[in-house]
Amino acid sequence: MAETSPIPIVDFGKFLSGGKEEKELVARQIDDAFRNVGFVYLKGHGVEREMVERCFEWSKKFFALPSETKLLAPHPPGGSHHRGYSAPGVEKVSQHTYDAAEIAKLREVPDFKESFESGNPHDSAQPNIWLPEDALPGFRAFMESYFTSCSTLVHHILDALSIALSVPDPGLSPTHSKSLFQLRILHYPAIEKSELENRSRINAHSDFGTLTLLFQDSVGGLEVEDPNQPGTFRPATPIEDTVLVNIGDLMARWSNDRWRSTVHRVGLPPPKPKLAVNTMANSEGRRADIVLQEDGDDIVPDRYSIPFFAVADMETVIDALPGCWDGEGSRKKYEPVTAWGYVQMRMKALYDG
């Protein structure tokens, strides 16, 4: 568990500003990461640092509101309209469980988190559910602008994936032309360590769309299953100025399993090192002391994260992409399915029970 994460860091700035060769190189690096682990850290991703910081600030302000205020924008019951505020314990992540009794059993142990979902303001099928403006002035306008920045990044990543698979122009971006994506702000409240020892902040799951962007604060606790050692989870440590990007189930299926949709979860942050080096400037210059740190924290601090879920336009037929089933002698593994049909099945398992 303490081993370094196998998730590579790729400089996406070289894709955004580079010429043909640089774009091809970055596309190959991302393709490799998605084939090997299904996750990649992107730096130079183009979502401005200031925007990311402001989004975390808005998230903190939102979740600090009294419950009754947050509940002025309630997530509707059921899983088909995924917008608004979910109080702790409402959503229980399930992993490929469609049996009603199984889902009911899973829901007995709620996740320790609360969330607020918003989506594309032009999505008439899933209208956004906002607080009254005077409850948190400016929140809605900011979330809408953050949505646009994240959508732009998703389309750039789709361009890179199109290059990796040699999908002819205009590539995969038009399959997501409506940008019916979902921006989620997540808050895991502070909790006693002992309470989390046998439970998760979010249970092991894979995402069900095409691509997920994840911005996390510095608390840590996200873990990704090691593809070479199923059942073993490795920390996906927060890395400043990067966004963590992962493949969802729909994209794994679309790529005929060339790209992995890897299971991940959020649990206890890794323990702080017991030994710390204390460098103090004194009259003789800098001196290093080894000090023993008390790991007496019984409380796991609050954690905030901001996932952004991308999905293909609902009418898109998800049938093995070029380069994923011919050439290497592999056949198409899955029946074609529309993005709509697939997403509905997964959403239903999340909320119904």
Ligand SMILES: O=C(O)CCC(=O)C(=O)O
């Ligand atoms: O909070 C996190 O770091 C991960 C969240 C996540 O995996 C999800 O919402 O699907």
Ligand SMILES: [Fe+2]
């Ligand atoms: Fe996830």
